[in-house]
Amino acid sequence: MADTRTPTLDPAAPSKYDRLIAAARAETAATTAVAHPCDETSLRGALEAAEAGLIVPILVGPEARIRAVAQQHGLDLAGIEIVDAPHSHAAAAKAVELVREGRAELLMKGSLHTDELMREVAASATGLRTERRISHVFVMDVPGHAETLFITDAAINIFPDLDAKRDIIQNAIDLWRGVGLGTPKVAILSAVETVTTKIPSTIEAAALCKMAERGQITGGLLDGPLAFDNAVDPAAAAIKGIVSPVAGHGQILVVPDLEAGNMLAKNLTFLSHADAAGIVLGARVPIILTSRADSVRTRLASCAVAALYAGRRRRAAPVVAE
Template structure:
């Protein structure tokens, strides 16, 4: 119910036979996931990610008792309303709803009984065709006191599902696997992420590290190394150089960080002889899948450039725009973050943001829309932008967020991960090939999505087509 709506109940004395009330509700896949969590019913027929009956088509059929539960919303809010208590409910299920269906729920008073009891008919119809999919009767104890109340401010629920990453993995699936040199995958998480992406045909890994430690990690995870090339190099710094050699020799199209220090990897990638420099600064991008946000959210630079100057920020922005395009955002909206949304000479980040916005206007940054300075609220929330009187294509709609420095960018990414339950795919861009750079704490989905983003970016920048 919408906050601010006022409800008034109908007491037993006020109710008349024939009184009725209805509400409309769109069935959403997220509702089915919440129901699965709350009820413990994990029947795959109700979950769109699965084919529950083996016919090759995921169903996402609404759980029947979830549909039936919508009746209680009418009884508890509208008729009779506040103070109503259930005594009995019967259901006949004559049809099914699917995600996206609009449902109309109606209750009607059939009979008033002694002791303040009321019998009502209950039904749920599909709005599209008017078909009754649930019918029955309710017996309730009606309220005896008149009540008026505003819609309760019930906390919202966010389904911790990473649909954007699932889409990216699906987009990468038709591509030829990206040959990826994985450096020192000598513990379960880094090895498991590479092998998971291999199992999904997103990458073909070449493992560079200590074979005994790699084998021990594989044994700990229960994963097989059969058919996977392993290059024996136990020294991490040397392993990074061996991996860069694979790229220089044309044997690999990407690097992936395993269980080694980022400095060792980047030092090898930035070497002058047969290194991976490609004209821009190396910059890091997190592609974040934030539950409840309708699009991927990119945060940059949270891992490489500590106090970027204006020239470096140009590359940070351009690299982020390029990868955003690679994952399907046609014209990325880039919000240059500061503490304020107006240029303040005492806040250097606000000056840089304004300059970068103007540089984009003049074609010095291409492919996206850049605006700033923007405070965090008016970068991502259209209501906040309107309140501040900011009118632009970016304000309130930003898909790429560029904080002023590594401190603020890293804090923002970690807040999204640990407070908003986001997953983050990490890449270093600006090199001649994508460098997959995950945190040691990242789980399988983050590592898999990082490989998918790398594969998509590699394919787009080289004009490669799907294999089918």
């Protein structure tokens, strides 16, 4: 019988970001509220993603300032909706409101601080919180490494406890599967691969694996604790005698805390010349986080991952009868 499932993207193929971008272009472009795109980098990123067919942006911020930036840098705003807001705080609040009203299905950070945007997202009465903990995923394309790597959480949760790590892992698994990459191998990282009371993250890693066995985490294969080398290198795993489907083949790398994750992601970016797209999950909609240092390709990949995930969630949503 022919396999009629949605084809998965091959994480071992070259140009991993290019494949994500191509897959996202096959979806209907996602309407995206862009909060305070008031510098060249953030405005250009939103417009390039629109030109690539990934998003339909609604620019939220001081209209006169946005138009001045566009004119200064030769950017075309023809056909682009602008919602006027006097300053960055108001822009963040209005962008979140557009999502709550159903006018946008993605949220994108412009030239405001991440904390300012996330404060509005997390607001109890007017934000986008769900029962799931909000977390960040770096989607990394590392030269010379066959696998697409997800690193989580390296941007939102500073010292997550066990319950938070459960949500962090589930968010990442849902994203991996949601963009068509299949069933992920989840490596829960620590400094060593043995459980010891001297390193609390090893105990949490073991507990998370047991939670997966009992159905508290679903959709992925988990193993941990694993040191970084035996999480991503089969030879290192073999030397340590670790036998599992995950060891040496980790695809989602779950870090002990934000400091470790941030250093790992930046090491890969600046020493291995990896690209690191960023997306926040666990809210009502995916949130695109970009950095001023991001390349055009990375910015497009961030939009592509969010748009692809949104498109597939849209198709999977139940139809409500009139």
